Each structure stands twice: as structure tokens, then as C-alpha cells.
Amino acid sequence: MKKTLTLIAAALLASMTLHAADKPTLTVYTYDSFAADWGPAPKVKAAFEKANNCTLRFVPSSSAIGSLRKIQLEGDKTQADVLLGLDTSTADMAKATGLFAKHHTDTSKLTLPAPYKDDTFVPYDYSYFAFVYDSNKTHKVPTSLEELASMPESFKIVIEDPRSSTPGLGLLLWVKAQYGDKAADYWKRLAPHILTITKGWSEAYNLFLKGEADMALSYTTSPAYHIIAEKKLQYKTANFAKGHYGQIELAAALKSSKHPKLAQKFLDFITSETFADIIPTTNWTYPVRQTAKGLPEGFKSLYVPKMILMDGATVQKNRKAWIDEWLGAIAK
Amino acid sequence: MLKLLWRFRTTLWPGLIVAILLLGFAGVLFGTLYYEAGGIAPFPVSDRILSLLKFTLFQAILSTLLSLLLGLLLAWSLAHQPRFCCRGMVVALFGSSLVLPSLIVAFGIITVLGNHGWLNQLADLLTGHTFGSYVYGLSGILIAHVYLNASFASLGLLRAFESIPIEKYRLSTSLGLSSWQRFRTLEWVAIRSTLPRIGITIFLLCFSSFAIVLLLGGSPVYNTLEVALYEAVRIDFDLPAALQIATIQLMISIALLLIASGMPQGLNNLKQPSRFIPWPEKRQVALFQRSVILLLSAIYLLPLIAVVLDGLHADIPHLFSRPLFLRSLGMSLGIASVSTVLTVILALMLADARRHFGLPLRIAERGTIGRLFGLLIAFSGNLYLAIPSLILGLGFFLIARDMGGSMTSWGITAILTANLLMSLPFALAIMIPAMAKTARRYDKLVFSLGLSPLQRWRYADWPYLRRSISYIAALSFSLSLGDLGVIALFGNQEITTLPWYLYQLMGSYRTTDAAGVALVLLVLVFGVFFAVQYGDPATGESHAAR
Numbered sequence: 052m053k054k055t056l057t058l059i060a061a062a063l064l065a066s067m068t069l070h071a072a073d074k075p076t077l078t079v080y081t082y083d084s085f086a087a088d089w090g091p092a093p094k095v096k097a098a099f100e101k102a103n104n105c106t107l108r109f110v111p112s113s114s115a116i117g118s119l120r121k122i123q124l125e126g127d128k129t130q131a132d133v134l135l136g137l138d139t140s141t142a143d144m145a146k147a148t149g150l151f152a153k154h155h156t157d158t159s160k161l162t163l164p165a166p167y168k169d170d171t172f173v174p175y176d177y178s179y180f181a182f183v184y185d186s187n188k189t190h191k192v193p194t195s196l197e198e199l200a201s202m203p204e205s206f207k208i209v210i211e212d213p214r215s216s217t218p219g220l221g222l223l224l225w226v227k228a229q230y231g232d233k234a235a236d237y238w239k240r241l242a243p244h245i246l247t248i249t250k251g252w253s254e255a256y257n258l259f260l261k262g263e264a265d266m267a268l269s270y271t272t273s274p275a276y277h278i279i280a281e282k283k284l285q286y287k288t289a290n291f292a293k294g295h296y297g298q299i300e301l302a303a304a305l306k307s308s309k310h311p312k313l314a315q316k317f318l319d320f321i322t323s324e325t326f327a328d329i330i331p332t333t334n335w336t337y338p339v340r341q342t343a344k345g346l347p348e349g350f351k352s353l354y355v356p357k358m359i360l361m362d363g364a365t366v367q368k369n370r371k372a373w374i375d376e377w378l379g380a381i382a383k
Numbered sequence: 384m385l386k387l388l389w390r391f392r393t394t395l396w397p398g399l400i401v402a403i404l405l406l407g408f409a410g411v412l413f414g415t416l417y418y419e420a421g422g423i424a425p426f427p428v429s430d431r432i433l434s435l436l437k438f439t440l441f442q443a444i445l446s447t448l449l450s451l452l453l454g455l456l457l458a459w460s461l462a463h464q465p466r467f468c469c470r471g472m473v474v475a476l477f478g479s480s481l482v483l484p485s486l487i488v489a490f491g492i493i494t495v496l497g498n499h500g501w502l503n504q505l506a507d508l509l510t511g512h513t514f515g516s517y518v519y520g521l522s523g524i525l526i527a528h529v530y531l532n533a534s535f536a537s538l539g540l541l542r543a544f545e546s547i548p549i550e551k552y553r554l555s556t557s558l559g560l561s562s563w564q565r566f567r568t569l570e571w572v573a574i575r576s577t578l579p580r581i582g583i584t585i586f587l588l589c590f591s592s593f594a595i596v597l598l599l600g601g602s603p604v605y606n607t608l609e610v611a612l613y614e615a616v617r618i619d620f621d622l623p624a625a626l627q628i629a630t631i632q633l634m635i636s637i638a639l640l641l642i643a644s645g646m647p648q649g650l651n652n653l654k655q656p657s658r659f660i661p662w663p664e665k666r667q668v669a670l671f672q673r674s675v676i677l678l679l680s681a682i683y684l685l686p687l688i689a690v691v692l693d694g695l696h697a698d699i700p701h702l703f704s705r706p707l708f709l710r711s712l713g714m715s716l717g718i719a720s721v722s723t724v725l726t727v728i729l730a731l732m733l734a735d736a737r738r739h740f741g742l743p744l745r746i747a748e749r750g751t752i753g754r755l756f757g758l759l760i761a762f763s764g765n766l767y768l769a770i771p772s773l774i775l776g777l778g779f780f781l782i783a784r785d786m787g788g789s790m791t792s793w794g795i796t797a798i799l800t801a802n803l804l805m806s807l808p809f810a811l812a813i814m815i816p817a818m819a820k821t822a823r824r825y826d827k828l829v830f831s832l833g834l835s836p837l838q839r840w841r842y843a844d845w846p847y848l849r850r851s852i853s854y855i856a857a858l859s860f861s862l863s864l865g866d867l868g869v870i871a872l873f874g875n876q877e878i879t880t881l882p883w884y885l886y887q888l889m890g891s892y893r894t895t896d897a898a899g900v901a902l903v904l905l906v907l908v909f910g911v912f913f914a915v916q917y918g919d920p921a922t923g924e925s926h927a928a929r
Contacts, residue, residue, distance in 0.1 A: 083886075083887055083890055084887065084890045084891040087887050087891055088707050089891065089893070090891065113886075114617075116617055116618070117617060120616070120617060120620055121780075123620060124419075124777075124780060124781065124784065125784055126784075128784055128787075205515075207498060207516060212597065212603075212610075214610070214613070214614045214618050215597075215613060215614075215617065215618070242602070245601070245602070246498060246516055246519055246601065247519045247598065247599065247600070247601040247602075248597070248600075248601065248602060248603065249597055249598055250593075250594065250597045250598070251890070252890065253886065253889040253890040254486075254594075254597075254598055254889075256892070256894075257490070257889055257894055257897075258493070258598075260894050261490070261493065261494065261497070261499070262499040263493060263497050263498045263499050264498065273892075276892045277892075280892070335892070371619075378431075378603050381602060381603055382602065382603045382604045
């Protein structure tokens with residue numbers, strides 16, 4: 052009991068001293084795995100603090116949408132200076148709130164596979180959604196969405212729910228982009244192959260790793276983790292020639308930030324070479340800029356598909372209707 | 384009446400004030416949300432919510448009935464096999480079901496019953512065919528819910544069996560009743576009143592189940608109302624809609640608690656509880672009962688063994704050298720300790736106040752006032768089942784925002800409150816009948832001797848309640864360890880608990896480490912549970928064997 056109180060007191064004290072420092076503190080709201088000890092956060096913090104004589108603080112939520120909702124709930128009392136982690140499909144939700152400031156970062160030199168230009172959001176990494184499989188266990192793999200739907204009944208996949216997860220929404224848009232009006236029909240054909248639809252990426256990927264399904268919806272860059280961190284070569288992606296839906300991750304500064312200049316410097320920093328060298332082996336995605344060092348070895352064997360991407364405004368306008376359509380098709 | 388209220392002031396008012404404070408807290412919570420949302424979405428609800436509500440009710444009713452049925456079978460077998468080897472251990476084992484983190488259990492169940500689980504592998508080996516992916520869908524939801532709740536039901540029912548006086552058993556033996564006749568005429572009457580109370584708790588737990596439903600449900604056909612709530616809060620940011628859904632859950636809980644409050648407490652026979660039922664079972668019946676115990680224990684253990692085996696792949700010593708793991712562990716243990724102390728104190732206060740109503744020699748034996756107070760305490764003790772944890776977290780966050788101050792301390796307060804609310808329904812389910820029993824047993828004596836409340840506690844209540852208190856403490860400690868729900872909005876780098884750490888690992892490819900943390904969590908929960916049950920010489924096996 053006494054120990055606990057000391058612990059809580061220590062935690063309180065620690066949070067107070069954080070604010071007491073006279074260096075300016077830049078607060079970044081982001082998703083959990085970015086802020087994790089093994090994520091990009093520690094290295095980004097060290098590099099940015101050294102260059103700008105400030106304190107950089109990451110505040111994690113379980114998802115970037117969660118961070119956005121937190122900012123909305125906090126209103127003008129929010130401590131957030133920057134929101135990092137939304138993607139092109141969700142950034143328009145944030146823009147609609149009117150809480151975010153325009154940026155001055157030069158994004159013209161960035162090497163993105165699909166054009167992205169926005170006055171509020173700055174891209175910092177990207178990847179492609181893909182189905183990952185274990186080549187030791189699964190030998191016949193589909194090469195298109197169409198082939199996936201016509202695999203034998205016993206071929207099972209795990210996907211995420213588009214209402215609670217970005218990969219889930221990504222697949223929904225992927226199907227929509229390729230099938231248009233016939234998307235609902237496609238989902239009906241795909242439904243028998245769907246083992247289960249999980250709340251988030253974690254559950255889906257863990258089910259796959261347990262051997263429950265042949266493939267799980269993840270990223271083309273997922274095998275890089277297994278290659279580099281685990282020295283396992285059997286995890287591969289099912290490569291679809293018609294292209295894969297992309298995810299470009301973004302950051303933006305808040306209008307209410309007390310350190311707008313520092314926030315702008317942070318947005319410049321996330322498009323810098325230093326940041327680009329940190330990203331691949333911490334966030335397991337591609338950086339938005341080529342660097343002198345280049346990509347780590349494990350990334351070179353990855354499949355690089357054509358990127359399919361809808362513009363954010365279209366997604367924002369139709370998301371609800373498309374999710375309803377998906378629910379109607381898959382629930383039968 | 385007033386005189387009585389004064390006479391029982393020291394034992395009545397603390398509990399009543401706690402109850403009123405808890406209800407007041409819920410009021411402020413909903414009020415803040417209502418103010419923030421600027422209103423509530425108008426009723427009637429949309430077709431989609433209606434169909435979600437229908438399925439939610441359907442699966443919750445089915446889960447409850449199955450849990451009660453299986454729990455009854457198990458309790459009946461345990462009650463009639465008092466000399467079954469390691470019976471105390473089996474009882475303690477099933478007692479832990481409630482506190483197991485549900486996501487860990489779900490993954491354990493998948494390892495055993497999944498598409499590529501042990502059962503299917505065995506079937507493939509023996510017959511060349513598998514059962515396929517049967518576990519995903521309604522069956523999976525029911526299996527997981529029954530797994531978690533049937534054992535809870537069985538413990539409550541076992542107590543009911545054991546509170547049947549030996550004299551009644553002796554009488555029915557001499558009448559030459561068969562096991563079935565005995566069940567119908569004697570036992571069913573005694574346990575009947577316990578069933579609805581346990582059933583309502585299970586129903587509400589299943590009603591608000593979320594992670595399990597999504598993981599094992601397989602398709603949006605099997606979504607529950609919580610999914611709609613999540614969608615409203617996180618995706619659409621439609622607070623009026625969220626409030627509407629929360630109100631539906633609140634109404635259902637109130638209705639159920641109202642029904643439960645109208646039922647008798649089931650404490651009619653308290654003369655001499657039968658720890659050992661004087662009833663030699665026929666050989667076939669005894670064999671059947673033993674098989675039930677063995678089979679259900681094995682089924683119960685398998686998913687846990689799966690979690691352990693998975694966890695053994697992890698480098699546990701290395702885990703203990705990581706600062707973040709140690710910090711999460713420390714914070715989880717600290718929070719669980721404080722939650723436990725708070726839960727025990729509040730449960731005692733509430734139960735002490737509650738027993739003034741509905742008993743002779745006290746304030747009101749029957750009638751409206753007694754029922755009203757009973758309802759007040761029942762409702763304040765069951766808030767967690769009535770308010771979705773997403774709403775609890777959201778409301779708390781808004782209150783914190785309006786009051787200002789350090790988010791870290793607010794976050795810890797929110798976790799403590801959530802843990803407390805989560806443990807109270809179970810703590811009260813045990814404490815209220817136990818305290819009512821001691822009141823029935825000692826009231827005449829205590830009042831005629833004119834003992835002070837402290838003396839009463841020392842000589843009458845404590846010796847009798849010790850066992851229940853340590854059980855509640857273990858329950859609440861373990862429940863608090865496994866909790867995840869409420870801290871999402873408060874998450875920052877100062878607050879990190881073991882389940883949070885586990886989820887963080889799962890969310891970034893570190894599956895093996897995550898399995899290791901799950902194992903540590905499981906060992907902690909069981910360790911605490913068994914230590915408390917066995918550590919106290921007055922409890923556990925030695926007590927059961929007396």
C-alpha cells in the first residue's frame with residue numbers, strides 16, 4: 052500500500068517536472084506503436100531534441116483516430132501541438148474539425164509512389180496493404196482480388212473491421228476502387244473465405260501467426276520485420292498485379308499550438324533524411340525520401356506494387372455509405 | 384423509524400453514503416456527457432441498432448442459460464462429491480475464471496478449438512478430416528462466454544447447495560428419495576432463488592462483451608451493441624448516438640435489477656449448513672458426478688495450458704530485465720493493491736448497510752422502504768454492469784478535462800474507479816448474503832449483549848466473514864490486473880499497465896514477447912488467487928476439510 056502511494060506520487064512528480072523545464076516542450080499525439088519503446092519515438096525524440104534544444108513528448112492512443120477524438124474532446128485545453136498518424140483515408144475527418152493549421156513544408160522533393168499534396172497534412176511514411184502468408188504452409192496463393200474470391204472454400208483469410216481499423220478500411224476502399232458498383236457482389240463472394248473480422252490489426256495478425264488462417268490483411272512491408280528482426284524468411288505477401296491500396300501516413304500541426312514555429316520545424320523534420328533513416332526498421336514502412344544510406348537489406352526483397360489511392364475528400368464523402376454497403380453484403 | 388435509523392447509525396450511514404456517492408458519480412458522468420453531446424439521439428433507434436440489440440439480447444440470454452445449466456451440473460456434482468480428491472483445488476480453479484483477462488482466454492480457446500487448433504489436429508491425425516472453422520461464429524461466442532461464466536455460476540450455486548441444512552438431507556434419506564426426487568423436492572427449492580441473481584450478472588457481462596464477440600464472432604451478423612457504441616464514439620464521433628446506446632444498456636440493467644430486487648434472498652435455511660451432505664450416492668450417480676468434475680476441469684484447464692505453452696517460448700528472464708516491463712508490472716501491482724483495499728472496504732460498508740433491510744430485528748423487514756434501500760445499494764453496486772466501460776472512460780475524461788489538473792493522476796483515478804466498479808458486483812454478490820447470514824445468526828445475541836459495532840465486528844462478523852473477505856480480495860486484485868478498457872483515453876507514457884504493455888507488444892509484431900507477458904499475467908492471477916485462498920489457515924482446504 053505504502054509502496055503504491057510512493058509509486059503514484061513518483062509518477063505525479065515525474066509528470067510535473069516534465070513541465071517545469073524551461074526548454075519549450077512540443078507534444079505529439081500519436082498511435083501506440085509509434086510511441087512504443089521499440090517504435091520510432093525514442094530515436095526521433097533524441098534527434099529532434101538535439102537539433103532544436105527542446106523537449107519532445109509523445110502521447111499515445113490506441114489509434115491515430117483515437118488521438119484525434121482526444122484532441123476534439125479536449126477542445127481548446129488540448130496540450131497537443133502535432134497529431135501524427137492519420138492516413139489519406141482519415142485525414143479529411145481531421146480537416147473537417149477546423150482545428151489544424153496550414154503547413155509550410157516543401158513536399159515537392161518527396162518520393163511518394165502516388166501524388167499527394169495537401170496544405171494541412173505532411174506525409175512521413177507509406178506502405179501498401181497486402182495479404183501476408185506463410186510460404187512453408189500455404190503454397191497456392193492468389194494473384195488478384197478476383198482469384199482470392201475464387202480460391203477453394205477451405206482457403207481462409209482474416210481481415211480487420213473497417214469501422215475500427217485502418218487496414219480494414221483500406222481493403223474496403225481497395226475493393227471499391229477495383230469493383231465500383233459491383234463491390235457488394237464481390238464481398239458476397241469473398242465472405243465464405245473470411246474466417247473472422249477482428250477489431251484491429253493485432254488480433255488479425257496474431258491469429259494468422261497462430262496458423263488459424265492462410266493469410267491475414269497486413270502490409271507489403273510486414274515480411275521485412277520477420278526477415279530483419281527474426282531472421283525468418285517464410286513470410287511473404289500475395290502480390291496482386293492490378294495494384295495494392297496504399298497507406299500514406301500523415302502529420303499536421305494544431306492551430307492552438309503554443310509553439311507554432313517548433314511544430315513547423317517538426318513537420319520539416321519528419322520529411323528529413325534523419326527521420327527517413329529511422330522509419331524503416333522502427334515503423335516497418337517506407338520513408339518518404341531517399342537517403343544516402345538507402346533502405347535496409349531486408350526491404351530489398353519486398354514486392355513493390357502499383358499504388359491504388361483514392362483522394363481523401365471522396366473517401367470522407369462516401370465512407371458511411373460504403374461501410375453500410377459492406378455491412379449489407381457481408382452480413383448475408 | 385427515526386429512532387432505528389439513529390440506533391444503527393454507525394453501520395447504516397457509511398454504506399448509504401457510499402451508495403449515494405456512487406450513484407451521484409454516475410449522474411455526474413451522464414450529465415457531463417449529455418452536456419458535451421448537446422443532447423441525446425432521439426428514440427426510436429435505427430433499424431441497425433435495433434438488429435444489433437436483438438442479437439446482443441439473443442446471445443446474452445443463450446450464454447446465460449447455457450452457463451447456468453452447466454454451472455448447475457458442476458455445482459451439483461461438486462456438492463455431492465465432498466471427498467473428491469483435490470476438490471478444494473478444483474473449486475479454487477473455477478473461482479478464478481472471472482478474473483482471467485478475456486482476450487488471453489479467447490486466444491487460449493482458439494489454440495485448442497480453432498481452425499488449426501488441437502482438436503482439429505487430433506481429428507486430422509485420427510480420421511484425416513477436421514471439424515473446420517466451427518469456432519468462429521455464434522458457437523465461438525457462446526463457448527467463450529460459457530467458459531468464462533459457467534464456473535462463476537457453479538461457485539455461487541455450490542454455496543447454495545451447501546447452505547441446505549443437514550437435517551433436511553437426513554429427512555429425505557430416511558424417506559428413501561432417489562437422487563432425482565431429492566433434487567426436485569429439496570435442492571431445486573433451495574437454489575431456485577439464487578439462479579436469477581447469478582443469471583442477471585452473467586447476462587449483463589455477456590451483454591456488454593466486445594473483444595470476444597469481434598474475435599470469435601467472425602462476421603458482422605454476430606456484432607453486439609458495443610460495436611455500435613465503439614463506432615459512434617471512435618469513428619463517427621457522434622456523442623448523441625453513443626449516449627442513446629448507453630441509455631439502452633442502462634435501462635435494461637435497471638429493469639433487471641428491479642426484477643431481482645423483488646425476489647427473496649434465498650436465505651431461509653441457515654440452521655446448520657451442510658459442508659458434508661449425508662447422502663451416500665448410488666455408484667452410477669457418483670461415477671457420473673466424478674466424470675463431470677474431471678471432464679469440466681480438463682476442458683477448463685486446456686486453454687490455460689495453451690497460454691502457458693505459448694508463453695514458454697518467450698524469453699521470460701529477459702522480459703524481467705526490461706525497464707518498461709518492470710514499470711508496467713509495478714504499476715499494475717500497485718493499482719491492483721489499492722483497488723483491492725478500496726473494494727473490500729466499500730463492499731463491507733454497502734453490505735453492512737444492506738442487511739438492515741429485509742431482516743427481523745433490524746430497520747425494515749419488508750415493505751417499500753426496505754425494497755427501496757435494497758434497490759439503491761444493489762444499483763450502486765452494479766454500476767459497472769450498467770455503464771459500458773467506453774462511456775465510463777469517456778465521461779471520466781470529460782470530467783477530468785473540466786476540472787483540470789494532471790492527466791496522469793486523473794488517469795490513475797479513472798483506472799482505480801473502473802477497477803472498483805468492476806469488482807463491486809462480484810464482491811457484493813458474495814458479501815451481502817454472507818453478512819445477512821451472520822446477522823441472522825448473531826443478531827439476537829449481539830443485541831441482547833449490547834455489543835458495540837467494533838465488538839460485534841471482532842467477535843461475530845470477522846471470524847465468520849474472513850473467508851469471504853479474502854476471496855473478495857483475491858477476486859478484486861486479479862480483476863484489476865487484467866483490466867484494459869478504461870485507460871485508452873488517458874494513455875500516456877507515465878501510465879502503463881501489464882495488459883497495456885501486452886497489447887502494445889501484440890500491436891508491433893512482438894507476438895512471442897506478448898505470449899510471455901500473457902503467461903506472467905496468468906501466473907500472477909493464479910498465484911494471488913491461490914495464495915489468498917490457501918495462505919490463511921482459516922480458509923481454503925483446511926477449512927473445507929473440517
